[in-house]
Amino acid sequence: MLNRTIPPLIKQASSFELILPPLHRVVLSNGVEICLLSAGTQDVVQIEWVFYAGNAYETNNLVAVATNYLIKNGTAKHTAYEINEFFDFYGAFLQRDCYNETATVTLNCLNKHAEILIPKVFEILNESIFFEDELGIYKQNMQQHLAVSLKKCDFVANRLIDTYVYGERNPYGKYSTIKDYQQLQREWLIDFHRQHYLNGRCTIFVSGKLPNGIEKVIEKYFGQWPQSKTRETYPTITNIQAAQQKKYRIVNDEQGVQGAIRIATHFPNRHHPDFAKVMVLNTLFGGFFGSRLMNNIREDKGYTYGIHSYIQNHIAHTAWVIATEAGREVCEATIKEVYHEMNILCTEFVDEEELTVVRNFMIGSILGDLDGPFQIMSRWKNIILNGLTEEYFYRSIDVIKTITATELQVLAQKYFEKEKWYELVVV
Amino acid sequence: MIQYEQFTLSNGLQVIVHEDCSTPMAVMNVMYNVGAKDENPDKTGFAHLFEHLMFGGSLHIPTYDEPLQLAGGENNAYTTNDLTNYYIQLPAQNIETAFWLESDRMLSLAFNEKSLEIQRKVVCEEFKEHYINKPYGDVWKHIRELAYTKHPYNWMTIGKELSHIENATLNDVKAFFFQYYRPINAILVVAGNVTIDQVKGLSEKWFAPIPAGNKYIRQLPAEPKQMIARKKEVKANVPLDALYKCWPICGRLDNLYYSTDLITDILGGGSSSRLYQSLVKEKKLFSNIHCYHLGSIDPGLLTIEGKLVKGVSLEEADKSVTKEIEQFLVEGVAERELKKVKNKTESSITFEDMSLLSRANSLAFYTLLGNTSLINVELNRYQEVTIKNINDTVAAIFDADHSNTLYYRSVV
Numbered sequence: 001m002l003n004r005t006i007p008p009l010i011k012q013a014s015s016f017e018l019i020l021p022p023l024h025r026v027v028l029s030n031g032v033e034i035c036l037l038s039a040g041t042q043d044v045v046q047i048e049w050v051f052y053a054g055n056a057y058e059t060n061n062l063v064a065v066a067t068n069y070l071i072k073n074g075t076a077k078h079t080a081y082e083i084n085e086f087f088d089f090y091g092a093f094l095q096r097d098c099y100n101e102t103a104t105v106t107l108n109c110l111n112k113h114a115e116i117l118i119p120k121v122f123e124i125l126n127e128s129i130f131f132e133d134e135l136g137i138y139k140q141n142m143q144q145h146l147a148v149s150l151k152k153c154d155f156v157a158n159r160l161i162d163t164y165v166y167g168e169r170n171p172y173g174k175y176s177t178i179k180d181y182q183q184l185q186r187e188w189l190i191d192f193h194r195q196h197y198l199n200g201r202c203t204i205f206v207s208g209k210l211p212n213g214i215e216k217v218i219e220k221y222f223g224q225w226p227q228s229k230t231r232e233t234y235p236t237i238t239n240i241q242a243a244q245q246k247k248y249r250i251v252n253d254e255q256g257v258q259g260a261i262r263i264a265t266h267f268p269n270r271h272h273p274d275f276a277k278v279m280v281l282n283t284l285f286g287g288f289f290g291s292r293l294m295n296n297i298r299e300d301k302g303y304t305y306g307i308h309s310y311i312q313n314h315i316a317h318t319a320w321v322i323a324t325e326a327g328r329e330v331c332e333a334t335i336k337e338v339y340h341e342m343n344i345l346c347t348e349f350v351d352e353e354e355l356t357v358v359r360n361f362m363i364g365s366i367l368g369d370l371d372g373p374f375q376i377m378s379r380w381k382n383i384i385l386n387g388l389t390e391e392y393f394y395r396s397i398d399v400i401k402t403i404t405a406t407e408l409q410v411l412a413q414k415y416f417e418k419e420k421w422y423e424l425v426v427v
Numbered sequence: 428m429i430q431y432e433q434f435t436l437s438n439g440l441q442v443i444v445h446e447d448c449s450t451p452m453a454v455m456n457v458m459y460n461v462g463a464k465d466e467n468p469d470k471t472g473f474a475h476l477f478e479h480l481m482f483g484g485s486l487h488i489p490t491y492d493e494p495l496q497l498a499g500g501e502n503n504a505y506t507t508n509d510l511t512n513y514y515i516q517l518p519a520q521n522i523e524t525a526f527w528l529e530s531d532r533m534l535s536l537a538f539n540e541k542s543l544e545i546q547r548k549v550v551c552e553e554f555k556e557h558y559i560n561k562p563y564g565d566v567w568k569h570i571r572e573l574a575y576t577k578h579p580y581n582w583m584t585i586g587k588e589l590s591h592i593e594n595a596t597l598n599d600v601k602a603f604f605f606q607y608y609r610p611i612n613a614i615l616v617v618a619g620n621v622t623i624d625q626v627k628g629l630s631e632k633w634f635a636p637i638p639a640g641n642k643y644i645r646q647l648p649a650e651p652k653q654m655i656a657r658k659k660e661v662k663a664n665v666p667l668d669a670l671y672k673c674w675p676i677c678g679r680l681d682n683l684y685y686s687t688d689l690i691t692d693i694l695g696g697g698s699s700s701r702l703y704q705s706l707v708k709e710k711k712l713f714s715n716i717h718c719y720h721l722g723s724i725d726p727g728l729l730t731i732e733g734k735l736v737k738g739v740s741l742e743e744a745d746k747s748v749t750k751e752i753e754q755f756l757v758e759g760v761a762e763r764e765l766k767k768v769k770n771k772t773e774s775s776i777t778f779e780d781m782s783l784l785s786r787a788n789s790l791a792f793y794t795l796l797g798n799t800s801l802i803n804v805e806l807n808r809y810q811e812v813t814i815k816n817i818n819d820t821v822a823a824i825f826d827a828d829h830s831n832t833l834y835y836r837s838v839v
Contacts, residue, residue, distance in 0.1 A: 002636060004487035004531050008523035010498045016518065041449050042781045081708065084699040089767045091774030110774055137707070141714040144734065147666035151562045255664070258552070258560045290496045302548025305556050325556050357496045364499020364518055371450045372781060 013363035028223040037207040040373040043111040045208035053103040053196035056171040061180040067192045068098040073134040075127040100171045111211045122221040130189045143181045157260035157426040164422045165319045167241025207377035237316040248424040256427040259331040263322040265421045270386045276399040284358045292341045303330040342416035349405040438639035439611035444626045445618035453519040453619035458791040461607035462509040463584040472586020475506040483542030485532035498524040509724045519620035530633035562665045574831040578650035609640020614794045618787040653829045660834040668735040671833040673728040685808045686820040692768040694718040741834045759818040772809045
């Protein structure tokens with residue numbers, strides 16, 4: 001008779017050997033760097049062009065994001081429609097993303113189409129025109145989009161908490177307004193493009209089941225690029241102007257039935273010696289489904305559909321954030337429980353059983369995440385853009401496997417001081 | 428080509444195995460043939476609430492998540508109008524933990540009063556977060572009520588109203604479990620770095636002893652053919668007017684499904700689509716516009732939705748959409764346009780198949796549809812669609828008497 005009360009034997013996380021597959025890196029004569037990773041079984045490729053063209057570089061609000069968004073909306077040779085149709089015709093996805101330090105353009109396509117699509121990406125990056133009409137449509141539609149977003153308590157809360165932590169003038173803290181959109185000018189985009197795309201610094205990340213000769217095709221186009229040879233480094237975002245006031249309660253919608261809660265504090269960055277350990281503490285605290293915050297506030301109290309804590313993915317300076325949407329009438333009770341959970345971590349050792357769950361979950365999750373070329377590349381990208389080496393990856397794994405309850409308590413006592421945290425509710 | 432093997436246990440549980448030794452991981456996917464459409468109209472939202480309760484402990488295992496996390500695994504679940512799906516991803520060496528956990532909750536839940544009380548609250552917060560406290564969050568409630576008069580697609584999976592969830596009892600929970608959550612109504616997929624023999628052995632060990640249960644024979648009222656165009660207007664505290672137009676389309680197993688799917692892409696699938704190019708870029712009447720369908724198993728809806736540029740009236744926007752459709756009816760599809768949406772489909776399928784989870788999920792879904800081998804012929808079905816097929820399907824769908832129009836008017 002099968003005894004269902006006895007769990008099957010498991011292989012412990014500590015015995016999993018995690019390997020970050022190696023990257024092939026080439027620096028072209030003009031300073032453009034190509035990072036290649038061949039992995040996977042599906043005939044697909046992802047090519048990501050990373051420029052140091054994030055909002056830290058702009059002098060007027062929204063110029064970086066508008067330049068990034070509109071880069072594919074027309075060149076000297078082709079209209080926006082022709083370009084969109086071309087990528088769609090080959091079943092390719094061309095995505096743009098703008099962050100604080102970097103701005104990226106990403107091509108996802110079937111291997112067999114890479115060779116025909118790469119020259120078109122070159123055309124876009126090199127010869128984008130930024131038509132007045134395209135900018136006009138963008139300005140109008142983004143203002144409308146913003147008007148809708150401003151009705152959402154989570155959106156408003158995310159903007160406000162960043163301004164408290166970093167200050168409104170800091171690239172990490174500033175946000176867009178209707179007026180910023182109205183003021184955008186075509187010349188600003190053209191200048192920004194010239195400075196930070198044409199003469200900036202570009203790194204190309206290529207991953208997938210790479211077709212033969214793809215490196216040569218990329219080199220043919222991007223090796224000829226008149227890039228700045230100085231390999232300008234990213235700006236270190238300084239000038240943090242954190243707010244004095246720590247507690248905020250905002251009513252955005254009188255009829256709102258939920259409040260967006262954000263609790264946040266400063267954290268240096270990935271180079272800080274505490275970082276890898278804090279990632280473990282964060283997982284235990286609020287970083288996965290079995291976390292203390294989830295168990296208490298969702299699974300025991302039912303105050304929310306979900307509560308999470310995380311370290312923001314910034315390069316120079318970052319923040320540790322707790323985020324949830326909770327019933328309007330239980331927001332204060334939720335905040336109380338968050339501090340209560342912080343306090344428990346400061347005063348009581350985590351027991352070995354719970355710590356093992358956290359270790360094994362984290363290792364299993366990294367193992368699953370290393371399964372697939374794009375995910376592996378995403379880890380590498382993080383390492384490279386943060387100015388780290390693969391040693392960082394292996395050290396993090398080691399920390400997960402070996403960190404002790406005492407170390408976690410010391411960290412909790414260092415970071416979980418209630419006075420250091422900003423606290424916001426937006427209803 | 429996705430390789431798989433299939434067998435059925437003596438209790439009726441269908442098992443599909445997909446070996447992939449290129450990954451260190453394994454996936455277990457359990458799909459139950461029950462969704463929101465099987466609910467009592469007075470107790471809606473129950474299939475989804477029930478999904479939450481599946482994590483509240485089973486007969487021999489007090490907590491579900493913790494032993495899985497200890498084995499390095501992650502899991503989640505979702506409920507649709509058609510089905511309920513549970514999935515686990517974990518290191519392949521620990522696959523037996525998944526068998527142990529999933530088989531125990533298929534054997535029987537713990538039916539714990541506290542778990543029910545908490546999950547009622549959690550689901551109410553989910554309801555608020557996604558459908559009440561969000562601009563345009565209740566649009567699909569209105570669309571479903573307008574477009575479905577008899578068929579239970581009339582309500583959303585989250586439920587018609589909060590009170591239905593608040594009033595759920597432990598007896599409802601038990602009855603639901605023993606009616607639907609039986610091996611005979613379930614499909615088990617195991618994928619990844621596993622072998623067929625290993626999965627056969629483990630399935631026999633853990634799942635075969637569970638009583639089969641009674642086969643659920645679905646008898647849902649069919650939606651009568653729509654005879655006259657319907658309109659509804661809603662006023663809401665949102666910044667922009669929005670337009671929604673829906674037309675009934677065929678079910679998932681119909682031959683017309685493939686041309687219908689391609690038509691949504693031609694009309695409103697991205698930045699080179701007809702509606703986007705004409706109405707957002709050229710005429711500047713909408714700030715965004717999309718055309719899509721939800722892939723439901725029973726006859727579904729083709730939906731066009733867009734937010735209007737300030738100053739444009741809903742009536743004018745509505746006319747502009749109608750005009751685009753009339754033009755499509757007259758001109759038909761161009762050869763390159765058809766080739767484009769087929770290429771996009773090929774690409775989407777290839778990218779989806781990169782993920783082991785997604786392959787396991789598709790295998791379960793096609794098995795639920797009654798034919799696992801569809802997974803490897805779907806792309807051909809799309810490739811076979813002709814210009815004439817598209818034009819005929821367009822003519823069949825866009826009958827003016829079949830439209831359902833929702834004006835979502837801003838009263839800010």
